[in-house]
Amino acid sequence: MKKYGLLAGALCLPVLFACSESSQTASAAKDVDQKSELEATKASSEIAATDEAKIASGVDYHSFANPDEIRVTHLSLNLAANFETKQLVGDVTLDIERIQPDSNTLVLDTRALTIQNVTVNGQPVDFSMGEKDEDLGTPLSITLPEGADKVTVAYTTSPSASGVQWLTPAQTAGKQHPFLFTQAQAVHARSFIPLQDSPQVRVTYDATINTPKDLLAVMSAANDPTTERDGEYEFTMPQPIPSYLIALAIGDLQFKAMGERTGVYAEPALLDSAAKEFEDTEAMLEVTEQTYGPYQWDRYDLLILPPSFPFGGMENPRLSFITPTVIAGDKSLVSLIAHELAHSWSGNTVTNATWRDLWLNEGFTTYLTYRIMEMIYGHDRFKKEAVLGYQDLENDVAALDENDEILAIDLRGRNPDDVFSNIPYEKGALFLREIEHKIGRENFDAFLMQYFKDFAFKSITTDTFIAYLNKTLLAQYPDKLDAERINTWIFQSGIPEGAPHPESDAFVKIDATRDAWLSGETKAVDIDTTQWTVHEWLYFLNNMPASLSTEQLAELDAAFSLTTTKNNEIAHSWLMIAVENTYEPAYERLYSYLVTIGRNKLVKPLYRELSKTPEGKAFAKRAFEEAKPGYHPLTVRANEGFVN
Numbered sequence: 001m002k003k004y005g006l007l008a009g010a011l012c013l014p015v016l017f018a019c020s021e022s023s024q025t026a027s028a029a030k031d032v033d034q035k036s037e038l039e040a041t042k043a044s045s046e047i048a049a050t051d052e053a054k055i056a057s058g059v060d061y062h063s064f065a066n067p068d069e070i071r072v073t074h075l076s077l078n079l080a081a082n083f084e085t086k087q088l089v090g091d092v093t094l095d096i097e098r099i100q101p102d103s104n105t106l107v108l109d110t111r112a113l114t115i116q117n118v119t120v121n122g123q124p125v126d127f128s129m130g131e132k133d134e135d136l137g138t139p140l141s142i143t144l145p146e147g148a149d150k151v152t153v154a155y156t157t158s159p160s161a162s163g164v165q166w167l168t169p170a171q172t173a174g175k176q177h178p179f180l181f182t183q184a185q186a187v188h189a190r191s192f193i194p195l196q197d198s199p200q201v202r203v204t205y206d207a208t209i210n211t212p213k214d215l216l217a218v219m220s221a222a223n224d225p226t227t228e229r230d231g232e233y234e235f236t237m238p239q240p241i242p243s244y245l246i247a248l249a250i251g252d253l254q255f256k257a258m259g260e261r262t263g264v265y266a267e268p269a270l271l272d273s274a275a276k277e278f279e280d281t282e283a284m285l286e287v288t289e290q291t292y293g294p295y296q297w298d299r300y301d302l303l304i305l306p307p308s309f310p311f312g313g314m315e316n317p318r319l320s321f322i323t324p325t326v327i328a329g330d331k332s333l334v335s336l337i338a339h340e341l342a343h344s345w346s347g348n349t350v351t352n353a354t355w356r357d358l359w360l361n362e363g364f365t366t367y368l369t370y371r372i373m374e375m376i377y378g379h380d381r382f383k384k385e386a387v388l389g390y391q392d393l394e395n396d397v398a399a400l401d402e403n404d405e406i407l408a409i410d411l412r413g414r415n416p417d418d419v420f421s422n423i424p425y426e427k428g429a430l431f432l433r434e435i436e437h438k439i440g441r442e443n444f445d446a447f448l449m450q451y452f453k454d455f456a457f458k459s460i461t462t463d464t465f466i467a468y469l470n471k472t473l474l475a476q477y478p479d480k481l482d483a484e485r486i487n488t489w490i491f492q493s494g495i496p497e498g499a500p501h502p503e504s505d506a507f508v509k510i511d512a513t514r515d516a517w518l519s520g521e522t523k524a525v526d527i528d529t530t531q532w533t534v535h536e537w538l539y540f541l542n543n544m545p546a547s548l549s550t551e552q553l554a555e556l557d558a559a560f561s562l563t564t565t566k567n568n569e570i571a572h573s574w575l576m577i578a579v580e581n582t583y584e585p586a587y588e589r590l591y592s593y594l595v596t597i598g599r600n601k602l603v604k605p606l607y608r609e610l611s612k613t614p615e616g617k618a619f620a621k622r623a624f625e626e627a628k629p630g631y632h633p634l635t636v637r638a639n640e641g642f643v644n
């Protein structure tokens, strides 16, 4: 934002609604030197208009690459994983297409890579590294000989590559073998492959990966569950995907089938419990196909990662990466699987063109997640999950800057990882639910099925989506939908007035139970929780008043053993209350929770809350320092500000 002072205010697209900023500036200029002020205003709004047109047309501010001149279409990776030095070593051959026939400079994104050489047909060619940017890395410019259509870059990754995490045996479930996994979203693919690291450049790929002989490599590609474990593994990805979906993991992995097209890879210690927990995956795949069109990616498998994985899941195509923190034993947290599966339609098949457009990916996926959960587990569970999601959104709207509450967020000059909040997810989903309510579910489902078909294997901008809406739903239902309301959802902060407000009868009862306990009418031990699922627990705890006495907390803890709960989400809600009220009996669990779990959604709110008092901050710092070697770089970056 700072880099682009001209547009410091809310992003305002003249195509879509009147831009009032420049006219206000003009009237304020009257008393000064009117003429020159007006000229300056005109010049600056012209630059602003050009900038806005660039954003609307999908210019990616988070990549140095030049796909409009020369575009990479395929990658051949040849890498060896060295667990001693924590490096990937090898080369990549890029197939290129000249969009501008006379272009001869290929620009790639890199981050902390050591480039050994660049060759075309075995002959070295000139290359140079540009200026390093803290968030975006370093551009690599390669001068291509005339007619060259393949270029090979030999390179080594840094042991601290932002997209690669190397775990020691002690950090795994089995404690015997090391583990590696990559996490490329948003702009971390460039830390392990020199490439055009923009979601609007789609590539197919093949790969040969060498590992220690007793380990198995898997990728976001066709995986063969019966492959011989010999330390050399081959992969092909025939569908063109954006770079942030290229993924690799290496570990002591085994496979178990869950259905005809679905299975799970995990360390042996987790394999059976994961396969049981996620056994409904095949059914989820089937209902999603029936509602939104065919699954385009052949198999759908899950990879269970060690607990340091920074996210709940990552929708790497054909092989979603999943945190083990959702294996609760009762399928209560499997909406995460529905979410990652839904990405096979929104995100992986229809992709956001830039990180500003992430809501097209996450908002649609969150909407689909609710629908899949409803189809598999029924309407009551859907209503409960919708209320909890809405409360998460309300919390973010209360905490975030106004500009960060906009679906089409302005991310210029910022780290694209800043886009991740409940806004693209829950606000995006709520927007789609409003359209569904207005035109009817059947009609909206038909629209989505056609949308996924029309934009299959394309990367699109918010503006492309709006133009598509104009041509389709706005033309079909002029009495039910209007452009102004749609602009409010996409370009204004907060939750629009009159938005759908999810409610759940089951939660009305929980409110009454909580009130009765708070007023002293009911004792905690007398509350009947036998029918409660994780949803009731989260709603019960998340809506407690900000301040509770130590006696009250001790009463809850004695009645429900909250400090020792095995459910990581319930533990999170309880530990938040413990920190807010400095309930010390829970601090030992809090410490081990922070040290063993690296999922950012679960640890970040705890660090933020702890950092509010000097004692809390000192405690947080101790836990953070111990946890840091096992945390993913993204979790480190997201939380180090709270402890320093």
Ligand SMILES: [Zn+2]
Residues within 6 Å of the ligand: 315, 339, 343, 362, 365
């Ligand atoms: Zn997602």
